[in-house]
Each structure stands twice: as structure tokens, then as C-alpha cells.
Amino acid sequence: VQVEAMTERDEREREEGPESVSTRTCVGCRAIAPRGDLLRLAALGEAPYVAPDLERKLGGRGMSVHWSRVCVVLAAKKGGFARALKRSVTIDPEALADDVVRVVVQRAESLLVAAARRKKLALGTEAVREALRGTGVEVLVIAGDADGRPEELEASAARLGGRCAVLGTKTSLGRLFGRDELGVLAILDRGIGDEVVRCTVRAAAMRGVERAEAE
Numbered sequence: 001v002q003v004e005a006m007t008e009r010d011e012r013e014r015e016e017g018p019e020s021v022s023t024r025t026c027v028g029c030r031a032i033a034p035r036g037d038l039l040r041l042a043a044l045g046e047a048p049y050v051a052p053d054l055e056r057k058l059g060g061r062g063m064s065v066h067w068s069r070v071c072v073v074l075a076a077k078k079g080g081f082a083r084a085l086k087r088s089v090t091i092d093p094e095a096l097a098d099d100v101v102r103v104v105v106q107r108a109e110s111l112l113v114a115a116a117r118r119k120k121l122a123l124g125t126e127a128v129r130e131a132l133r134g135t136g137v138e139v140l141v142i143a144g145d146a147d148g149r150p151e152e153l154e155a156s157a158a159r160l161g162g163r164c165a166v167l168g169t170k171t172s173l174g175r176l177f178g179r180d181e182l183g184v185l186a187i188l189d190r191g192i193g194d195e196v197v198r199c200t201v202r203a204a205a206m207r208g209v210e211r212a213e214a215e
């Protein structure tokens with residue numbers, strides 16, 4: 001029992017590392033990266049065996065992977081998951097990557113809802129235009145299927161240092177605020193704006209083949 005307890009602790013320490021060590025190895029490409037640049041996956045006792053742990057709160061054994069569909073697929077194909085879990089497992093990397101996209105988008109959506117409660121959002125073209133006359137706009141969020149991409153919005157995004165995030169659809173954005181549709185909104189809080197941009201970059205990288213750039 002004692003040996004087992006020791007082993008578990010060693011494993012935890014190897015994974016979590018002492019506080020001074022802040023790097024992890026990607027279970028896919030096996031590159032070492034700062035902890036904050038990698039997604040934590042928590043180990044589950046049964047299928048699907050791993051689950052995204054965005055907040056790093058699930059505890060137990062886990063592993064780290066780049067915010068990249070490529071690395072998730074590599075981990076499944078090259079045995080990275082099996083190595084980390086110390087058992088032979090069948091993990092569907094496409095389903096896992098889709099699951100990560102879903103939870104990251106949900107996080108961005110809940111951040112927007114929280115921002116609305118704090119009156120830190122401008123909703124819809126008119127309100128966004130009005131907000132852009134001032135200096136409080138941190139990030140523009142545009143629905144993926146928004147009509148056109150009005151030049152005015154693009155120019156505004158450029159003025160904000162390209163701080164423009166594409167998220168969901170007009171319908172999914174609208175639903176967050178009790179509207180049928182919403183094509184554009186502006187975030188007026190820097191912290192929330194930063195985090196929403198981070199979420200959308202990561203979701204895009206997990207959806208496609210590009211790796212989210214380290215920040």
C-alpha cells in the first residue's frame with residue numbers, strides 16, 4: 001500500500017511538477033512547452049478515458065497537449081495517450097478534439113454572459129457603433145455567419161490592434177442574450193476580451209490544423 005501511495009505521489013509530482021517547474025511535455029508531438037500554453041486532459045477510469053480540463057481542477061492523473069488538433073491526433077496514433085494512461089486504450093481523437101472545441105466555445109459564451117451582467121458589452125450594430133465612438137471597446141466579436149463583414153467593422157478591428165474574434169453564429173450569439181439573432185457585439189472589459197480572444201484562437205486551432213500561437 002505504501003509503495004502504491006508513493007508511486008501515485010511520484011506520478012502526480014511528475015505531472016504537476018514542483019511549483020518552480022512550469023513546463024510540460026505535449027502528449028502528441030512530445031515537445032516541451034510552458035504549462036500555460038498546453039491543454040490539460042484529465043484521465044478517466046472508463047471510455048472516453050480522457051476529458052478536457054480547462055480549469056485544471058479535475059485532479060487525478062492527467063496529461064498535457066498543445067491546443068492543436070494535429071497533436072491530439074498524434075497522441076492517439078503514436079501511443080501518447082496509452083503511455084500517459086499506462087494502459088492500452090482506444091481514444092477517438094476527432095471526437096476528443098470536437099469535445100475540446102465545444103467546451104472552449106462554451107467558456108467564451110459564459111464569459112460574454114458574465115460581461116453582459118456587468119454591463120461590459122455593447123450588443124448589435126447600433127450599440128457597437130456607438131461604443132466605438134468612445135474608447136472603451138477592447139474586442140469586437142462577430143458571428144461566423146454575420147452578413148458581409150462591413151468595412152467599418154474591419155477598420156475598427158484594425159484600430160483595436162486586430163482584436164476581433166469570430167464566435168458561433170448569429171443564432172447562437174443571439175440565444176445568449178434572448179435575441180433571435182446577433183451578428184456583432186463589443187466587449188468593453190480588457191480581461192474578459194483577452195480571455196474570449198484566447199478561447200476563439202484555441203477553438204480554431206483545435207478545429208483545424210493550426211497550432212494556437214503561444215502568447
Ligand SMILES: [Zn+2]
Pocket residue numbers: 026027028029030031065066068071
Ligand atoms: Zn504538441
